[in-house]
Amino acid sequence: MSALRFGYVTGPVLGALWLFVLATTLAVLMSFATGDPIRPAGLWSLFWGAALGLGLVALRPGQGIAPLAAGVAFVLLAVIGIGPVASGESASTLWKLVGSGALGLATGWSLLVILGHLPGMGALTRHEFEEAVIRFLTGFGYIFFTAIVAIPFYVMVMTSLKNQSELIQNPLDFTIDLSQGWGLFRSYVELFADFNFGSYLWTSFYVSVLTVLLTLAFSIPGAYAVARLRFRGRAAFSRSILLIYMVPMIVLALPIYIAFSMTGLRNTIFGIVLIYPVTTIPVALYMLQGYFRGLPAEVEEAGLMDGLSRLAVIWKITLPLSLPALASVSLYVFMIAWNEFLLAFMLLDDPSKFTLTRGIASLNSSEIPRQHLMAGAVVATVPIMALFLGLERFMTKGLTAGSVKG
Numbered sequence: 001m002s003a004l005r006f007g008y009v010t011g012p013v014l015g016a017l018w019l020f021v022l023a024t025t026l027a028v029l030m031s032f033a034t035g036d037p038i039r040p041a042g043l044w045s046l047f048w049g050a051a052l053g054l055g056l057v058a059l060r061p062g063q064g065i066a067p068l069a070a071g072v073a074f075v076l077l078a079v080i081g082i083g084p085v086a087s088g089e090s091a092s093t094l095w096k097l098v099g100s101g102a103l104g105l106a107t108g109w110s111l112l113v114i115l116g117h118l119p120g121m122g123a124l125t126r127h128e129f130e131e132a133v134i135r136f137l138t139g140f141g142y143i144f145f146t147a148i149v150a151i152p153f154y155v156m157v158m159t160s161l162k163n164q165s166e167l168i169q170n171p172l173d174f175t176i177d178l179s180q181g182w183g184l185f186r187s188y189v190e191l192f193a194d195f196n197f198g199s200y201l202w203t204s205f206y207v208s209v210l211t212v213l214l215t216l217a218f219s220i221p222g223a224y225a226v227a228r229l230r231f232r233g234r235a236a237f238s239r240s241i242l243l244i245y246m247v248p249m250i251v252l253a254l255p256i257y258i259a260f261s262m263t264g265l266r267n268t269i270f271g272i273v274l275i276y277p278v279t280t281i282p283v284a285l286y287m288l289q290g291y292f293r294g295l296p297a298e299v300e301e302a303g304l305m306d307g308l309s310r311l312a313v314i315w316k317i318t319l320p321l322s323l324p325a326l327a328s329v330s331l332y333v334f335m336i337a338w339n340e341f342l343l344a345f346m347l348l349d350d351p352s353k354f355t356l357t358r359g360i361a362s363l364n365s366s367e368i369p370r371q372h373l374m375a376g377a378v379v380a381t382v383p384i385m386a387l388f389l390g391l392e393r394f395m396t397k398g399l400t401a402g403s404v405k406g
Helices: 007-034 042-059 065-080 091-115 126-160 164-169 178-192 195-226 234-238 241-246 250-265 270-294 297-305 312-322 323-339 342-347 356-364 372-402
Strands: 038-040 085-087
Touching: 007 038, 007 042, 007 091, 007 126, 007 195, 042 065, 042 091, 042 195, 065 091, 065 250, 085 091, 085 195, 085 250, 091 126, 164 372, 178 195, 178 372, 195 234, 195 312, 195 323, 195 356, 195 372, 234 241, 241 250, 241 270, 250 270, 250 342, 270 323, 297 312, 323 372, 342 356
Parallel strands: none
Antiparallel strands: 038 085
């Protein structure tokens, strides 16, 4: 590792790897945006990245000069045909030049952030070397995790906006024809008009809400008992809360199916509402008991000394102080119930009682156009995504508030 701790080594290595990452990212974005065959030129991107990294370390240019020079250079390289991004003959020249210029600007600026603190070509301290590597890995992490989340969602949305003939003609073309106007959303209209998705959406909503209420009703007293009360087996119970998750749900699915068939609960909403909390109560117990332990016991003891009963202390003192944790647990349980598929698939056969995930599974048929399946996936994803993004700060606060002990 010490052999890498020189500016003339660290600069080219990180520069080559970083330009390859950005060239791959740009190629994917331009392919999705234009439908043209665009790919990273592996050897050229590594070569020009190494050259750019070496130049930044050796010359240490100003913040405005490096991105501009890289942008102009990459445009010229694209014209010559030896740029970091390669494209087929059908690709638009304008898009090629604009993309190359944008890649140069982004690479020049970001490499300044990664390598700008290095003193020069000579030996680097351990701190300088590790900071450059950490900055590179941070940037790569942002790009990688954004890509694995955004690309599937983008493909799903674009496919849902196409018609059957377009998908048959070129299933890998993810561009859309904006001239169709509101006709782009015909799959969504047909989804609610012909496939009863409004009913599926409503069923998933009230089943998820009921699951949250039942989970809180059982997990709050259980978590409080584990956190505050003294009883035989308390430590063993606390340690075994999450043992149910050691058994895969697919192993439990068959016994549940047999039991529900024998008791008449299969193919009923009541049965679904009954079984969903079984999968959510353990994790809610675990989250809440950690939070309750973090609350100062002196506050509850003061309430007991003032004449309040234990139940009154929980209702008037503990629960108001635990609202962040309750909000995070409710959101987490709601997402579990909303996205649950295996039990719904095993226990529901009547289309009038389908949850959203079960309804989407019914669209996975050769007789139903693929765009309807993608539209159903978008309908299932967007509400829970909006809910999570809107309430994420409450979830983070609730998950971390009980982790710090005084």
